[in-house]
Amino acid sequence: MIPQASAAVVAIDRLRSDPDNEAMVHRRAAKRVIAWRKEHALNQVEFAAFAKVSVGCLQGFETGTRNTRETNLIKIATAVGLTTEALLHDDDPMTTPNPLLAGLRDIDFQHAQHFHHASPHAKAAAFDWLGPKVSDELRERIAAVVERLLTMDADLFATVERFVLADDGQQQTLLPLGKTRQGP
Numbered sequence: 675m676i677p678q679a680s681a682a683v684v685a686i687d688r689l690r691s692d693p694d695n696e697a698m699v700h701r702r703a704a705k706r707v708i709a710w711r712k713e714h715a716l717n718q719v720e721f722a723a724f725a726k727v728s729v730g731c732l733q734g735f736e737t738g739t740r741n742t743r744e745t746n747l748i749k750i751a752t753a754v755g756l757t758t759e760a761l762l763h764d765d766d767p768m769t770t771p772n773p774l775l776a777g778l779r780d781i782d783f784q785h786a787q788h789f790h791h792a793s794p795h796a797k798a799a800a801f802d803w804l805g806p807k808v809s810d811e812l813r814e815r816i817a818a819v820v821e822r823l824l825t826m827d828a829d830l831f832a833t834v835e836r837f838v839l840a841d842d843g844q845q846q847t848l849l850p851l852g853k854t855r856q857g858p
Contacts, residue, residue, distance in 0.1 A: 697738065703761045704736045710754040714780060724787050725753035 711721045722732040727746045734740025735750060742750070744758075751761040755778070789800060802808070803816060823831065 699762050700735075700742075701738055704738060706761060707750060707754055708736055714783065720787070721753065724783070724790065725749045726790070 707721075711718070716724065718732050718736070719729055722729045725732070727749050731740070731742060731746050732750070735742045735746070747761075748758050751758045754761065789797065792800070803813065808816070823834070826834065
C-alpha cells in the first residue's frame with residue numbers, strides 16, 4: 675500500500691472510532707432514543723407524534739441517513755426527558771434529565787400523548803379546567819362528573835348531552851343543545 679493511502683486509511687479509521695466524531699455522537703443518541711422508545715412500548719409513528727416530529731424525520735435520525743434539524747433534535751430530546759446536550763454528549767443521559775420532565779411517570783407521558791391528539795376544543799377545556807381560575811374543590815367536583823360521564827351508557831349520555839350550560843354573564847341556565855337564550 676502506498677504511504678499516502680495508508681495514512682488516509684488510518685485517518686479515516688481514527689475518525690470513525692473518535693467518540694467525539696459527529697456521526698458517532700448522533701449514532702449513540704439515536705441508540706438512546708430507540709432504547710427509550712422500546713422501553714416505553716412506542717413504535718416510530720407513536721413516538722414521532724409524541725415528539726411532534728415527522729415519522730421521516732425520526733426514521734432519518736434513528737438510522738443516521740438524514741441530518742436532523744436543531745428544532746427537531748430539541749423535540750426528540752425533550753420527548754425522552756433530556757436536554758439536547760445530554761442526549762448528544764452524556765454517556766448516561768438519564769443523569770441529566772430535562773428539568774421540565776423531572777418526576778414524570780409513564781402514565782404522565784401517556785396522558786401527554788392523549789392530550790397531544792385531542793381536539794382543539796378538548797385542549798381548551800383541559801387548560802380551563804387546570805387553570806388558576808378553577809378552585810381545587812371545583813376541580814375535584816368536575817373530575818367526579820367526568821368520571822361518571824365516561825361510565826354512562828350511550829342512551830343516558832345522549833340525554834345529558836342535549837343540555838349545555840348557557841352563560842349570559844348574569845346567570846347560568848341549562849338549555850337544550852343548540853338553543854340560545856333569547857332576549858333579557
